[in-house]
Amino acid sequence: MAVRKPPITTREYWAPGHAACAGCGCAAALRLATKAFSEAMEEKYGDPNAFAIAQATGCMEVVSAVFPYTAWKAPWIHVAFENAAAVASGVEAAWKKVGRKGKILAIGGDGGTADIGMQALSGMLERWHNVVYLMYDNEAYMNTGIQRSSSTPYGAWTTTSPPGKLSIGEDKPKKWVALIAAAHQIPYVATASVANPYDFIKKMKKAAKVDGPAFVQVQCTCVPGWRAPPEKSIEITRLAIETGVWPLFEIENGDFHNIKIQAPGGGAKVKREGGRIVAIEFKKPIEEYLKLQGRFKHLFKQPEAIDIMREQIKAMWKVLGVDVILPKPEE
Amino acid sequence: MPIRKVMKANEAAAWAAKLAKPKVIAAFPITPSTLVPEKISEFVADGELDAEFIKVESEHSAISACVGASAAGVRTFTATASQGLALMHEILFIAAGMRLPIVIAVGNRALSAPINIWNDWQDTISERDTGWLQFYAENNQEALDLILIAFKVAEDERVLLPAMVGFDAFILTHTVEPVEIPDQELVDEFLGEYMPKHAYLDPAKPITQGALGFPAHYMEARYGVWEANENAKKVIDEVFAEFEKKFGRKYQKIEEYRTEDADIIFVTMGSLAGTLKEYVDMLREKGVKVGAAKITVYRPFPTEEVRELAKKTKVLALLEKNVTFSVGGALFQDFSRALVNESEKPKIVDFILGLGGRDVTFKDLDEALAIAQKALTGEEFEEVNWIGLRKEIL
Numbered sequence: 001m002a003v004r005k006p007p008i009t010t011r012e013y014w015a016p017g018h019a020a021c022a023g024c025g026c027a028a029a030l031r032l033a034t035k036a037f038s039e040a041m042e043e044k045y046g047d048p049n050a051f052a053i054a055q056a057t058g059c060m061e062v063v064s065a066v067f068p069y070t071a072w073k074a075p076w077i078h079v080a081f082e083n084a085a086a087v088a089s090g091v092e093a094a095w096k097k098v099g100r101k102g103k104i105l106a107i108g109g110d111g112g113t114a115d116i117g118m119q120a121l122s123g124m125l126e127r128w129h130n131v132v133y134l135m136y137d138n139e140a141y142m143n144t145g146i147q148r149s150s151s152t153p154y155g156a157w158t159t160t161s162p163p164g165k166l167s168i169g170e171d172k173p174k175k176w177v178a179l180i181a182a183a184h185q186i187p188y189v190a191t192a193s194v195a196n197p198y199d200f201i202k203k204m205k206k207a208a209k210v211d212g213p214a215f216v217q218v219q220c221t222c223v224p225g226w227r228a229p230p231e232k233s234i235e236i237t238r239l240a241i242e243t244g245v246w247p248l249f250e251i252e253n254g255d256f257h258n259i260k261i262q263a264p265g266g267g268a269k270v271k272r273e274g275g276r277i278v279a280i281e282f283k284k285p286i287e288e289y290l291k292l293q294g295r296f297k298h299l300f301k302q303p304e305a306i307d308i309m310r311e312q313i314k315a316m317w318k319v320l321g322v323d324v325i326l327p328k329p330e331e
Numbered sequence: 332m333p334i335r336k337v338m339k340a341n342e343a344a345a346w347a348a349k350l351a352k353p354k355v356i357a358a359f360p361i362t363p364s365t366l367v368p369e370k371i372s373e374f375v376a377d378g379e380l381d382a383e384f385i386k387v388e389s390e391h392s393a394i395s396a397c398v399g400a401s402a403a404g405v406r407t408f409t410a411t412a413s414q415g416l417a418l419m420h421e422i423l424f425i426a427a428g429m430r431l432p433i434v435i436a437v438g439n440r441a442l443s444a445p446i447n448i449w450n451d452w453q454d455t456i457s458e459r460d461t462g463w464l465q466f467y468a469e470n471n472q473e474a475l476d477l478i479l480i481a482f483k484v485a486e487d488e489r490v491l492l493p494a495m496v497g498f499d500a501f502i503l504t505h506t507v508e509p510v511e512i513p514d515q516e517l518v519d520e521f522l523g524e525y526m527p528k529h530a531y532l533d534p535a536k537p538i539t540q541g542a543l544g545f546p547a548h549y550m551e552a553r554y555g556v557w558e559a560n561e562n563a564k565k566v567i568d569e570v571f572a573e574f575e576k577k578f579g580r581k582y583q584k585i586e587e588y589r590t591e592d593a594d595i596i597f598v599t600m601g602s603l604a605g606t607l608k609e610y611v612d613m614l615r616e617k618g619v620k621v622g623a624a625k626i627t628v629y630r631p632f633p634t635e636e637v638r639e640l641a642k643k644t645k646v647l648a649l650l651e652k653n654v655t656f657s658v659g660g661a662l663f664q665d666f667s668r669a670l671v672n673e674s675e676k677p678k679i680v681d682f683i684l685g686l687g688g689r690d691v692t693f694k695d696l697d698e699a700l701a702i703a704q705k706a707l708t709g710e711e712f713e714e715v716n717w718i719g720l721r722k723e724i725l
Binding site for chain 2: 083
C-alpha cells in the first residue's frame with residue numbers, strides 16, 4: 001500500500017505533555033512553527049536541528065518549561081518578558097563567533113512583542129541579526145489573566161478593558177505590528193494564521209531561509225481569553241480571515257508598494273490589477289467571527305460599535321492598498 | 332614583556348576586555364564609561380580583538396544580549412554606569428540565577444535625581460543583592476587587573492556567577508595613569524579558554540535554560556547563588572594568589588594600610604582609598620594612631636576579614652559614597668552584621684560623603700576624625716554622619 005509522505009516533518013520540537021489548555025491555538029502555532037523551522041534548517045544547512053529558541057515570558061513559556069520538565073526538544077532559553085529579541089541577538093552573535101551554522105528563533109506573545117518588547121524587537125531587526133521573530137498573537141495578556149495589550153482589537157472585553165456604562169470594551173484599534181516590523185526594511189515580514197497551517201508553514205520556512213531578520217505574526221486563539229469553546233479555535237481563526245478581520249500578507253525588504261495580499265476565501269470576491277489584489281468584497285460579515293467569542297458578546301447590544309469596527313478594518317486594508325467591502329448581516 | 336602605557340581607567344577596562352578575549356560584547360553608551368565600548372569597537376575594527384560587538388539599543392538589551400551569548404557558551408563582557416546599570420537591574424538577578432559568568436565594567440556614578448554624572452557608588456551598591464560578585468578598583472591598574480581576576484573567579488566551576496568591577500567616575504574613568512598591560516600569553520594561561528559545562532545552546536545536546544521554578548524548587552536555586560557566593564570567598568583568595576604569582580601584583584579582599592596598633596581604622600573603597608592612605612601618613616607623622624583599610628571585594632562580603640580587622644582597633648570609621656535612607660551606608664550595615672555577635676568589638680561610626688562627585692578633602696576627613704575621636708574617648712557620637720554638607724543651602 002502506498003503511504004503518502006506527511007505534509008510536514010514528523011519530528012517534534014514542542015513535545016506533548018506541555019500544560020497549555022485544550023484547543024490552544026498558540027500551542028498549535030508553536031508546534032507547526034518549529035517543525036517548519038526544522039525543515040528549513042535541513043534544506044538550508046543539511047541539519048534539521050540547526051536552531052535555538054529564545055522565548056519571552058508569557059503563556060507559551062510558562063506552559064512549556066516547568067522545572068524539572070520541559071516540552072522543548074530544541075535548545076531553548078527564556079530570560080524575561082521584554083527581551084526575547086535582545087537575548088536572541090546575543091545567541092546569534094555567539095553562534096556566529098563560534099562558527100555554528102543555523103538560525104535563531106525568537107518567540108514572543110503580543111504583550112511581549114507589541115508592548116514591552118517593542119524596543120528590543122526594533123533593535124534586533126535594525127541590527128540585522130539572523131533571527132526569525134515569531135509573534136504569537138492571542139490579542140491580550142493571557143498569561144496574567146486576560147488584560148488588554150496594544151494588540152487587543154477594538155471592542156474586545158478583557159479584564160482591563162471591561163465593557164460598562166461608559167465603556168465599549170477595548171476602545172483603541174489593534175496595533176499594526178507587522179507593518180512596524182516591515183518599516184525596518186528587513187528581508188521578510190508575514191502575517192499568518194493557525195487556521196491556514198500550510199500557509200503558515202510556508203511562511204515560517206521562507207522566514208527561516210532568508211539571510212537576515214524576519215518577522216512573522218500568527219493570529220491564534222486563547223480559549224479562556226476569547227471566551228470561546230476549545231473545539232472552535234480553528235473555525236474562529238478561519239473566520240477572522242474570511243470576514244476581513246485578519247489579513248494575510250507578506251512584505252519583503254520593506255517594500256510597501258508591493259505588499260503580497262492573499263485571497264481570503266469564504267466566498268470573497270477578489271479584484272486584481274496586474275496580479276495584485278486591489279479590492280476584496282467579503283461575503284461573510286464580521287459578526288460571524290465575533291459571535292463565536294464571548295469577548296465580543298456585549299457588542300451585539302450596540303451594533304454601532306460593530307460598525308466602528310468595520311470602519312477600522314477598512315482603514316487597515318486601505319493601508320495595505322486594498323479597498324474592501326464588508327457586508328452587514330442580513331436583517 | 333609587559334608594556335606600560337599611560338591611560339584612563341576606561342581604556343584600562345577596554346584593554347582588560349581585549350586581553351580576556353570575550354567572544355561577544357554588547358554595549359550602550361553612557362557617561363562616564365562610554366570610552367570602554369568605544370575603545371573596544373576600535374580593537375574590533377582593527378582586528379585586534381576577534382569578537383562580535385553588538386551595538387544594542389539600551390543597557391537592558393546589552394545585558395540581555397550578554398545573557399543570550401553567555402548561555403550559548405561564550406565569554407561575554409559589557410560596560411555601563413549609573414542609570415544604565417539600574418536599567419539592567421532586572422536582568423542582573425536573572426544572570427546570577429542562571430549562573431552565567433558575565434563581567435561588567437562599571438564607571439561608578441551617582442543616580443538621578445538630580446541627574447548627575449559624577450562619582451559615587453550608589454549604582455553598584457544598589458545591585459548588591461542581585462547575586463553578582465563585586466570588586467572595587469582604587470586606580471587604573473586595579474581596574475585592568477580586577478577585570479581579569481573577575482573573569483577567572485566568575486568562570487570557576489565552584490562559583491559560576493557574574494561579576495562587576497567598579498572604578499570611580501572621572502576620578503578614574505577620565506584620569507590618566509601609567510598602567511602595566513600584561514603579556515597576552517600570560518593572560519591566556521591565567522584565564523584559559525572558557526568552556527562551560529552547564530550553559531550552552533547546542534542543537535546536538537538541547538537543554539532548556541530559564542525554566543519556571545515552582546515553590547518546590549525556587550528556594551534551592553536561590554540557595555545555589557548563596558552557596559556560590561560563599562564558595563567565591565576561597566576561590567578569590569586562590570585567584571589573587573595566582574595573579575600575584577603570574578603578574579606580581581598583590582590583591583586582598585581587604586587591603587590594610589598602617590593598621591598596626593591603630594586606635595581608629597578608616598575603611599573605604601575605590602579611589603578614596605588613595606586619598607585616605609595619604610591622610611593616614613600625615614596623621615601618623617603627627618603621632619595620631621590611625622590606619623586605613625580598603626574593601627576590594629564587596630560581594631561576597633569578606634566577613635572573616637572584617638572580624639580580623641575589628642580585632643586590631645577601637646573604632647572603625649566607615650567612609651561611604653552611598654546611602655541607604657534612614658539606615659546609613661551599605662558598609663555600616665555589613666560591618667554591623669559581621670560584628671554583631673562578636674564578644675569584643677570596636678565602635679562603628681559611619682560617614683556619608685562625596686556623593687555625586689563632591690570632592691573629599693583632608694578637611695572633610697578631619698571632620699570625620701573629630702567624630703571618630705569622640706567615639707574613641709567615650710563621648711556621645713552620631714552613628715551616621717553626613718560630611719561636607721553645604722548647610723547654608725539646605
